[in-house]
Amino acid sequence: MPINADYRGPAELPEVIPVFPLPGALLLPRGQMPLNIFEQRYLAMIDDSLRDGHRLIGMIQPDAAHSPDENKPKLFKVGCVGRITQLAESGDGRYILELTGVSRFEVVQELSVKTAYRQCKVDYFPFIDDFTARKGEDDVDRAALLAVLTDFLKANNLKVDWEGIDKAPNEALVNALAMMSPYGPPEKQAMLEAPDLKTRAEILIAVTEMDLAKKRTSGDPPLQ
Template sequence: MASNVIYHKIDELPGVIPVFPLRAALLLPRGEMPLNVFEPRYLAMIEDALRGGRIIGLIQPDPEEAEDAERPLLVQVGCAGRLTAFAETGDGRYLVTLTGVARFRLAEELKVKTPYRQVRAAFEEFAIDLAPGEGQEDVDREALLKTLKDYLAANNLEADWDGIRRAPNEALVNALAMMSPFGPREKQALLEASDLKARAEILVAVTEMELARARGDASSSLQ
């Protein structure tokens, strides 16, 4: 989903942003994440964002925190996204789409009166995120597609191979990373990868470990 606003420089992004803590969720630059928003504090966040710059930070709670913690500690790196689609459901929920803009480092969580949390976001070290396709020629596409085929075969899944073959490396790597079924730590490693090549390598490595673990479990169950 295209955004009407293109950010060319890091200083065009707001220094303070609201954050949506979401475990095992991964948003990447130019990736799209649909969200079903129903908690009152996050409904308020969406309304305020729509009145402002439409930027929201998606960030994970610290994996060590209890899943039912009311105000969990947050990891240090998240991704800011722009609200690019919005719909009301008629039953009090909002269906929105966040389109990734750039990763940020959590510089400081602010004391605020809003029901949702806000942080001071440092984008400087992730300026590369504003350059579409940066580094995608370095991705080992063949290794990525082989691992994807192995994963799909192992799980009896199908894919739109015509669409996959047409997708540029950046879109392919980031879409596969965002859709991957891995846990919070793996998703965070994919987010914090230094560049697209590193993200693709992490994705391949984690997928191969998962496939090896599944084969080992299958072997054990047959003995």
């Protein structure tokens, strides 16, 4: 994991962080998320994060289903803070960056701020296990995960680097597959809020199995 900072617990992270609401975006601890930043308010957010020195951005999904104001949608209660570990300028006003996940957080309060981007007071303590790499990965049913991955790849005519998957530890494998999964905000949020790695893997397996079953059913000829 390409990261210079060693965060050993919640006390080493700021209580107030800028947040980037993005539907369908799932960042998990020690996972890498590429971002293409072009809106002025988020360019300012990146500049401020670099200027302040913490290089931290909170990724969180907007809760569109419960948002009366489309211009400022309500946020889900749980997100994940990431550190900017790669940054490049595109030459046309954009930032191309990569976030490395540090820890999930609960939103305590969204603050009234003068910045164009939103900021929240957050609490990391409910997810203190996020600071321990690979915690609980021995409980993951790797065989079941790989079986459903194989079915998904076949159903969608996709290929994957099996050598890389075989070498990946369970935490990296589960989190990478969850982050790359093509599912909607509710499914992504469920995987984000899973209490442990085993549960996250089980949710990913269940959602994928339901998706595959739905595709098989819709592809069947109509009954006579």
